Amino acid sequence: MSQSLDAADTLARFRDRFVRDPEVVAYLDGNSLGRPLAASIARVSEFMSGQWGGRLIRGWDEGWLDLGQRIGDDLGRVALGAAPGQTTIGDSTTVLLYKLVRAAVAARPERSEIVIDRDNFPTDRYVLEGIAAECGLTLRWIDAGDATVDRVAAVLGEKTALVVLSHVAYRSGYLADVPAITDLAHEAGALVLWDLCHSAGVVPTRLDDWGVDLAVGCTYKYLNGGPGSPAFAYVRSELQGGMRQPIQGWLGSGTPFEMGQGYVAAPGIRGMLSGTPPVIGMLAMRDMIAAIEEAGIDAVRVKSVALTEYAIRLVDELVPSAVLSSPRAAAERGSHITIDHPRFEEIMPALWERGVIPDFRRPTGIRLGLSPLSTSFDEVRIGVEAIAELLGE
Template identity: 60%
Template structure:
């Protein structure tokens, strides 16, 4: 049955009024921009916060402009670790000393994967799935080619994702590393990480999770799930801005023996000795190579402030409510027009975004952007709707879906 626009508008208004996070959207720049009807791409690039604008101005005038090189001794040298600890506690379910921030996701993925393989000598296989993000696949293909390893490819349903049963069929005594995404970039499928970790460890292998599409929107418990390694970006739900540095997690049990392949002076024990020969620093600092991107870490601090304040459980509840509402509208307004849903319907198996498919979506996207509705497109025919729990309202989400509906009348 088709629900009217008035009925959905009333429901959206009621959801916004009852939303415990209703005051947060106003904390983001652009939230009052009349040219933007609906920003539905928070799963690709989060909005900047108003606090970040102030923080960057103060950084230029005081930290960089006045304190100059002295700020390295006062804060910057340890910022990748102190901010990593805050991220670990607020977002990742990680105790202190296991998370650092710096480099891109690609570089950190390479570092963690190569370092993990050295911990499983004699094993020569890496498990990865065809639905994983391209960078993950490419990095692992590169490593396998370089080391002569074999890739074992999982072939999940692209409308879903990898299950523990799927994984159990391919792991063996030859498996060194299993590398999967916690939330699938296209479908939004949410991995059963504890079950996958059990299957991986029963085979004697190590588990590396990509958290790019989950950090900041989904509850994560890396320590209690017994995940070995994790990597993720900070420019999506963590609002770090384009190109903001990624994060890396190495479980405490591996830190003493873990050695990553890109040796740099800031990851060496006693770096200011400038001594000959590399000796990895104790703890998570050994993941660092060169000078970290301090300026790029500023915005992340403001989002972590909000997550600490709101709580990741409340953020996840809002995310589920947004995607459930989106699916209700899609079923009523768009499915009758031939649109199909390519994301799990069960919220327990769905991350923070929803993908819908229709042959016209690729051509429709530029028109949507022109009209101030901003989702993104993923082939072959998918429109991703990525509301961000802290910055998106139900009314904004409905307004965007109404424009998508209207575009079907004006192909």
């Protein structure tokens, strides 16, 4: 079955573009760290010898300084459904989340509550807990399960300043209804910030069309930017003039090279920046953005669905004692699935020794993260068969 699926895969040609270790027979963790592209190795090497080594400080005047906005526009066009001037690269997800949340609650000074779900990624919860304590705000928690439209509606109110949710839940893989929830929040007079870490580059997203206010996301998962590559921030153009982020660094000022007294924010998305851009850290994602554009984000989604459906079918057949903790309906699922079993933590070292690389999420979950341009159906088969064998099934 896996061989016939791979033979029919219209995106199979992309797999050979990624760097592969022959000892890794099934890489099923693309939702944590994407494989590098061979083109990215060449790009970074050329930059270090030719641009950094050759141009030295002159490079700042020759394009480095605005690289984050240029890559942000490319990412917005290819994967986010965002017009130019609304997306920038820089800082970590945590720092960008802090900046955008602080800017959002300051823009709603008459409101005192932030909505978030308890199944959100720890960074999101921790940052919001800190901001709530810092600003005297109240967190309204969605306590039971995934952030569905009904559960969000139940905690919205006239005091809601901001809703912070993930497009795809990091553990379950649940795919939230972004346009419906965004509309609900707007009807209540609140702003919405979406965490796109587990969806950017793999789930078609239409930030402009959906009326999304703010978004953040990392670039080392399905955007293959490399370990610790800088995150991105999206701020809807209509909001940019009325929002002021709290980390007032030199590059976010309107006249950074005047070095003058007093901070005046730069207009547009550059006002969300703080410090010097991490130029080398941005380079690798350019090749993945180009590959997604070549493949087409809709085709990437089609293969993503096919991969996760195949994984679920294999788990049902070969690991019947495991519990599927992700939605069965493809329309409610991102590009990873989580299965739970009390022995999964025990078998993880043996899986890695075999070159089968998923990741473990406590207390009992294995996530199978399937990156469509780099993952084959045969890798899925090898991975699930190894899990079944180690469990004695």
